[in-house]
Amino acid sequence: MIDEIMKKGKPENVENAIRKLFERLGRRKISTKPADLFSYSHDYWLVTFHWLLQGRVPALPDAVLWPESRDDVVEILNVAYEEGVPVYPYGGGSGVLGGTVPEYGGIVVDMKRMRSIDIHEEDLILEAETGVNGHYLEEYLNRRGYTLGHIPQSLYPSTLGGWIATKAIGQFSTRYGGIEHMLLGLEAVIPPGKVIELKPHPRTATGPDLRKLFIGSEGIFGIITKAWLRIWPYPEERFLMSFASESFEDALDSARRILRRGARPAVLRIYDRIETKRHFYRFDEMYGRIGTVIIVEGDSKIAEAEKAVVEEEFRGTPAGEEPVRHWLETRFVVKEVSEFAPLGVVIDTIEVAVNWSNAAKLYYSTVDAMKSVKGVLFASAHASHFYPQGVCFYFTFAGIPPRGTRPAEFYNRVWETAMRATLENGGTISHHHGIGRHRAKWLAEELDGAYGLLKRIKHAVDERGIMNPGNMGV
Numbered sequence: 001m002i003d004e005i006m007k008k009g010k011p012e013n014v015e016n017a018i019r020k021l022f023e024r025l026g027r028r029k030i031s032t033k034p035a036d037l038f039s040y041s042h043d044y045w046l047v048t049f050h051w052l053l054q055g056r057v058p059a060l061p062d063a064v065l066w067p068e069s070r071d072d073v074v075e076i077l078n079v080a081y082e083e084g085v086p087v088y089p090y091g092g093g094s095g096v097l098g099g100t101v102p103e104y105g106g107i108v109v110d111m112k113r114m115r116s117i118d119i120h121e122e123d124l125i126l127e128a129e130t131g132v133n134g135h136y137l138e139e140y141l142n143r144r145g146y147t148l149g150h151i152p153q154s155l156y157p158s159t160l161g162g163w164i165a166t167k168a169i170g171q172f173s174t175r176y177g178g179i180e181h182m183l184l185g186l187e188a189v190i191p192p193g194k195v196i197e198l199k200p201h202p203r204t205a206t207g208p209d210l211r212k213l214f215i216g217s218e219g220i221f222g223i224i225t226k227a228w229l230r231i232w233p234y235p236e237e238r239f240l241m242s243f244a245s246e247s248f249e250d251a252l253d254s255a256r257r258i259l260r261r262g263a264r265p266a267v268l269r270i271y272d273r274i275e276t277k278r279h280f281y282r283f284d285e286m287y288g289r290i291g292t293v294i295i296v297e298g299d300s301k302i303a304e305a306e307k308a309v310v311e312e313e314f315r316g317t318p319a320g321e322e323p324v325r326h327w328l329e330t331r332f333v334v335k336e337v338s339e340f341a342p343l344g345v346v347i348d349t350i351e352v353a354v355n356w357s358n359a360a361k362l363y364y365s366t367v368d369a370m371k372s373v374k375g376v377l378f379a380s381a382h383a384s385h386f387y388p389q390g391v392c393f394y395f396t397f398a399g400i401p402p403r404g405t406r407p408a409e410f411y412n413r414v415w416e417t418a419m420r421a422t423l424e425n426g427g428t429i430s431h432h433h434g435i436g437r438h439r440a441k442w443l444a445e446e447l448d449g450a451y452g453l454l455k456r457i458k459h460a461v462d463e464r465g466i467m468n469p470g471n472m473g474v
């Protein structure tokens with residue numbers, strides 16, 4: 001008997017719903033096999049990983065579906081609505097906060113078979129179904145001379161639909177922006193199987209922008225089936241630069257001045273002393289200092305000008321191209337979590353954002369707060385996304401739960417101190433991973449009165465509460 005940690009019972013009419021879905025979609029698109037149910041019981045949320053190591057699962061769905069067209073999705077939401085059965089949209093399952101965990105049982109809808117791509121070259125617009133894999137999509141564009149400019153560290157295991165639903169951002173964000181800057185239009189299916197199409201235009205002033213309702217919606221309103229996004233010609237020129245600075249503040253201030261002058265280096269990452277040692281230990285110039293890697297790219301004349309701005313403004317010793325090449329080669333390596341978890345070490349990351357005026361204060365307070373938790377071995381950060389107004393800090397902590405403390409308890413204690421320090425220092429609790437099930441407990445505090453509005457909108461769109469129930473706490 002599998003121990004299901006989060007499951008809140010079996011939906012009453014789920015067998016009816018599954019029978020209807022078998023009849024209407026055929027056997028190829030649905031499974032109730034235990035191995036399939038197990039595969040969709042979790043995402044990349046660290047807590048669920050620790051449970052799995054102990055032989056326990058977060059929650060099993062009752063069925064998994066693989067729609068192949070928008071009409072299939074309409075049919076699925078139709079049946080789910082009729083029978084009042086929960087639906088969990090699923091992209092790549094790379095979310096790190098439990099967003100796809102089928103907490104109330106019901107059906108998981110994996111979008112990966114919906115993966116068509118089309119490029120409208122004159123308009124510089126990409127049209128794609130949302131189950132398309134991130135890496136496949138970017139490679140498809142590159143081969144034809146274009147880029148989306150969206151390269152999250154999870155490029156390989158994530159999908160376009162997941163990016164939109166979590167409001168994701170990539171490593172080249174300072175030039176290309178987050179997914180919200182790329183999205184021009186979308187198609188979604190909401191309960192009870194109604195298709196919504198918001199067409200792509202260069203800009204439109206047609207009332208509140210309903211596209212935004214789906215950006216960061218994490219599956220609570222409906223299933224996004226197609227999207228239109230801005231693309232760019234593949235960059236003609238690319239400059240690699242790196243610097244070693246004496247203090248984190250010096251490096252942050254250099255970045256602030258570069259952005260203020262209007263330059264937009266695609267990649268800009270500043271590592272604190274611990275993380276510089278961790279990632280760049282083999283580069284003498286950087287060892288014991290603050291390492292920064294920068295990539296400027298685009299049209300060669302514009303890129304030359306941006307490079308000149310970086311050189312004028314950056315306070316630090318130039319450390320050449322090699323550290324950036326090293327970063328490019330290692331940027332998708334994330335083996336620490338899976339390597340250390342079986343040894344009893346808890347390692348996780350927390351990304352937040354803050355305006356420049358509070359940036360240094362938030363960084364120091366959050367690192368100190370995490371270090372104050374008994375069992376924490378280290379807490380560190382790098383600044384990974386930049387705006388003229390502020391910055392995203394990506395914290396990492398690692399620790400061994402003290403004797404008598406369960407890993408999940410220890411994990412929650414560190415998260416609580418980090419979230420508290422963020423809120424008290426004027427930050428926002430998530431820059432790009434989103435809310436999911438784990439962060440839901442801090443969402444009401446961050447949104448304040450607007451949390452009630454979110455609940456009302458959710459109820460209006462999804463009156464039977466079948467879309468990803470429990471996610472974001474709504």
Ligand SMILES: Cc1cc2nc3c(=O)[nH]c(=O)nc-3n(C[C@H](O)[C@H](O)[C@H](O)COP(=O)(O)OP(=O)(O)OC[C@H]3O[C@@H](n4cnc5c(N)ncnc54)[C@H](O)[C@@H]3O)c2cc1C
Pocket residue numbers: 043044088089090091092093094095096099100111130131151152153154157158159160161162163164165166167168169170171217218219220222223224225334432433434468471
């Ligand atoms: C190693 C690693 C590195 C990461 N790096 C980054 C990074 O650089 N930047 C970043 O932003 N994030 C990053 N993430 C987090 C994660 O990859 C992103 O949140 C990603 O956007 C999730 O996409 P997915 O397709 O895997 O979505 P899933 O995990 O399958 O789903 C995430 C949420 O979106 C909903 N959803 C999925 N598809 C749809 C759809 N078609 N319609 C409606 N709702 C849908 C789900 O219900 C769920 O709530 C990283 C994660 C890992 C494990």
